[in-house]
Amino acid sequence: MNFKNQLKLILVTIICTLGHLLSAQNIEIKGKVIEEVSKQPLAYATVTLFDTTTKATLTGVITTDDGSFKIETDATQFYLQISFMGFVTKTITQFDIKRAKVDLGTIILKEDAAQLATVLVEAEVSSSQFKLDKRIFNIGKDLSSTGASALEVLNNVPSVNVDIEGAVSLRGSSGVQILINGKPSILTDDGGALGSITADMIDRIEVITNPSAKYDAEGTSGIINIVIKKDDRKGINGAVSVNTGLPDNNSIGISLNRRSEKFNLFTQLGLGRRVYPRDSENTNEDIETGTSILSKGTDLRVEKFYNITLGTDYYINANNVLTLSGNFAYEIEDQPSDIRFTSIDGTNTVTSEWNRTETTEATNPKWQYELVYKRDFTDHEDHDLLISATGRSFSKDLTSLFQDTTISGTQDRDDTQNTRTDYGSNNYTFKVDYTKPFSDIWTLETGVQYQIDDIGNDFEVQDLVDGEFVTDLGLTNNFEFDQNVLGVYLIGGYEYEKWGVKGGLRLEQTDLTTRLVTTNQLNDQQYTNVFPSIHTSYKVSDAVSLQAGYSARINRPGMRELNPFFNIRNNFNIRQGNPNLMPEFTDSYEITSIFDIGKTSLNFGVYHRYTTEVIERISTFENNINTSMPENVGTNSTLGIEFNTKYRPAKWLTFNVDFNYNQFDRKGTFNTAIFDFNGNQWGSKLMAKFDLPADIDLEAVGNHRSKVKTVQGARSANTFLDIGVRKKIFKDKGVISLSIRDVFASRFFETFITQNNSRASSFSQRGRFVAIGFSYGFGKGEAMEYSGGKRR
Structure with a gap:
């Protein structure tokens, strides 16, 4: 050729x-x-x-x-x-x-x-899903949540920690905004109130570490959104759950739904009684004189709760839906305590002992109502308009009787005090969200939100003098809190094949007024802030994806941080607020890699947070009395890594691992004290799930939180274990479960504080909880152990 x-x-x-x-x-x-x-x-x-x-x-x-x-x-x-x-x-x-x-x-x-x-439909979905700006954790297959409250469920979510007092943190940082169905709720205003939401009611939990400009800018460490189940299948569907446990822990949950051509009627009912015991020890010591005050005892929080939700979706036509819903929760609290105090002099000799008993009763009625209109436009599947109006009302009527009884010593410690608290909170949120895709590549989102908070706290202390209660004017006052926040946002999104980006700006105007009624002391704050956000993702291959994000956040002090008056539960450890407190501001950055390789899914992320006007509780000591007050004390720079993985070596065995480590650098001063220091902290969770014969599942969740240095001291390390077992019965329509939280009673909360010539330590522990649960689904429903996703 x-x-x-x-x-x-x-x-x-x-x-x-x-x-x-x-x-x-x-x-x-x-x-x-x-x-x-x-x-x-x-x-x-x-x-x-x-x-x-x-x-x-x-x-x-x-x-x-x-x-x-x-x-x-x-x-x-x-x-x-x-x-x-x-x-x-x-x-x-x-x-x-x-x-x-x-x-x-x-x-x-x-x-x-x-x-x-x-056919019974049981949708088994992944326990977690990654979106552009959030992670979704489906609830129901988490066995250790059986009979648990929302707070206890949160504690098993990666990156989230809940201490024994109910304080929620995300990646080791407080300042978390907790939402229900994407909105503020009366049940999130008070951490303990989340106990009225049982695990059976929860569909999924969304963790948003870097929220986009669409979300309220509140919450410096991110947002946790608790999504409640709502069934919209045709016909009548329902489920019921019953739980009991030790210490006294009993609850009943009922879910009903009726779907017709035009209406979807839904209701949920939860009621129960829970007892939270706590053993505590506190020591305040004057290093210079060697004198100290020790307190040790037990207190209980006994809660009876009733929670009902009613609502309806009205399908005006194929593109327009109107939803009206309401929620009423009622709590009855009883908080007895018995604490023994011991006074010790410089020679380590006991000078006096006395008991302080408390009898506290409170009722907490809570209302929430919401009207939502949604319109879907026909030109594009993502073109929609959402208009909502939400109202919340919460009141607390609380009375306490404190009695001090001298046990030994020359000093007469006998005393009787009464307190009364009338607390009222009214909150209103009006919101409009509009999404307009201009093509399959370009999307525009915009909206406006106006939030009104009107809160009052009337607090009175009475001393028993000559057989009659006399008001202590120095400790009695009425504190009023009024805050209005107007927010406007604009977001542009681009998504094509393997790459997507979403950037936005949010403008918020805050108008805050606080007032001490007795002294007519006013504190007005008005400020305007811009909060940018940007998120991007790139799909390297079917098995590898990359995500990156940035957002600016704010943490506005609330009623408890601003109110200067305090309760007198322990006269030697006093917590009060600071009406001059300024908000925190945080810039948050993160990069996450997501791998899905065979039997293993793995997520690795790096994040950085820089916070100004950091709010910390600062303790001052006088005569062995520890008074803590929140103050703005400088800046905090945090650099951390996060690792999550799921591995299924066999059909009957699944492992989930969550690890978080960060190091921080603190800069700040308060009065003459300098708070410059650095430190680190880490936490991990390991879950092992076993699918056993006879439709039995076993799960164990181990938690560890490291020791961490604080502004004035340190918080101790802690390790604890939860386990659970579940069996399906009645042709999978029923589920019976057993769970043990804190199996070895090793979970506790311990802090140490050193300030000038004084130091203090605090230890508290709640102990082991055992719960047995049963749930059953009827109609087209199923047992309330549903794993998540949209049910049909």
Whole structure:
């Protein structure tokens, strides 16, 4: 073959190869799956692509939370099937291919009545999901949450810690904003109130470490959103759960739902009684004189709670939905305590002993009501308008009787005091959110929110003098708190193939007024702030994705931090507020890598937070009395890493690991004290889940939190274990469970404080909790151990 013929052959080969490559380019097929009756998105439906000739499966995906899907193929002859248990499978054979893309638009699936009558649908989804700006943890397969409250469920969520007093932290930092169904709630205003939400009521928990500008800027370490279950399947559905345990821990939960053509009626009821015992020890010592005050004893928090939610969705038409819902919670509290005090002189001799007993009773009625209108536009599946108005009301009527009785010593410690607290809070939030996609690539989001907080705390202390109670004017006052916040945001989003970015700005105007009624002391603060945010993600491959984000946040002091008056539960350890406190500001950055490799999913992230006007409680000592008050004390720079992984070495065994480490650098002064120091802290969780024969599951969750240096001292390390076991019964419609929290009674809270010539230590512990639970689903419902996702 001569050179010319060889050249022709090479050219022909190249042209044929290029033609084959061009003709074999991937075709992208997308669409959105909805239900025929409710017009709601159908999440987790299976989308499968088949070869037309061989009928062999080419590839497949499942639909996302909004019912959408994308699937790619290099085949030229294929057809598509969409299936979901309880619905008629749909087959699509005709495709309009334009520029290697197919847009199937909205695909409607019809219910299969015969199948629904005989098949129980149990949707098993991943325990966690990663979105562009949040992580989603589905509840129900978490066995150790059986019989637990929302606070106890939160403690098993990666990156989240809840101490025994109910304080929630995220990545070791406080300043967390807790939402319910994406909005502030009466049940999040007080940490203890989350006890009226049982684990059975929770669908999923969303952890947002770097919120976008769409969210309220409150919460320097992020947002935790608790999503409550709501069923919208056609017909009557329901479930009931019963829990009992030791210490006294009893609750009942009922969920009912009726879905018709135009209405979706839903209700949830929770009621119960819980007892939280606590053993505590406190020591205040004057190093210079050697004198000290020791206190040791037990207190209880006995709660009876009633919680009911009623609501309805009214489907005006296929594109317009109106939702009206209300929630009423009522709590009855009883807090008895018995504390023994000991006074010791410089020679380590006991000079006096006395008992201080407390009898506290309180009632807490809480209301919340909400009206929501949503319009879906027909030009694009993500084009929608959401308008909502929410009202919240919370009041507390509390009375306490304190009695001191001398046991030994020359000093008469006998004393009797009464306190009365009338607390009232009214909050209103009005919000408009609008999303407009200009194409499949570009999206614009905008909205406005106005929040009104009107709070009052009327506190009175009375001393028993000559057989009559006399008001102590020095400790009695009425504190009023009024805060209005107007927020406006604008977000632009770009998403194309493997890369997406979302950037936005939020403008907030804050108007705060506090007033001490007796002295008419006013404190007005007005400030305007801009909070930018940006999030981006890049899909390296099907197994590897990268995410990065930045947001600016604020932590506004609340009623408890600003109110200068205090309770007198322990006269030697006093906590009070500071009406001159300024808000914290935080810049938060993070980069996360997500790997999905075979039987292992792994997430590794690096984050940095820089906070100004840091709020810390500063203790001062006088005559062995420790008085702590929040103060703005400089800056804090935190650099940390976070690691989460899920590994399933066998069908019957799954491991989940969560590890968080950060180091911090503190700079600041208060009065003459300098608070410049650095330190580190780390925490880890290990969950092992065993799928045993006879439909029995076993789970163990181990937690460890390291020792950490604080502004004036340190907080001790802590390790504890929770376990749970569950068995399905009654053809999977029922579930019986046993859980033990803090198996070895090793969970405690211990702090040490050193200030000038004084030091203090504090130790408290609640002990082991055992709970047995039973749940049963009826109608098209199922037992309240549902793992998450949108139920059908």
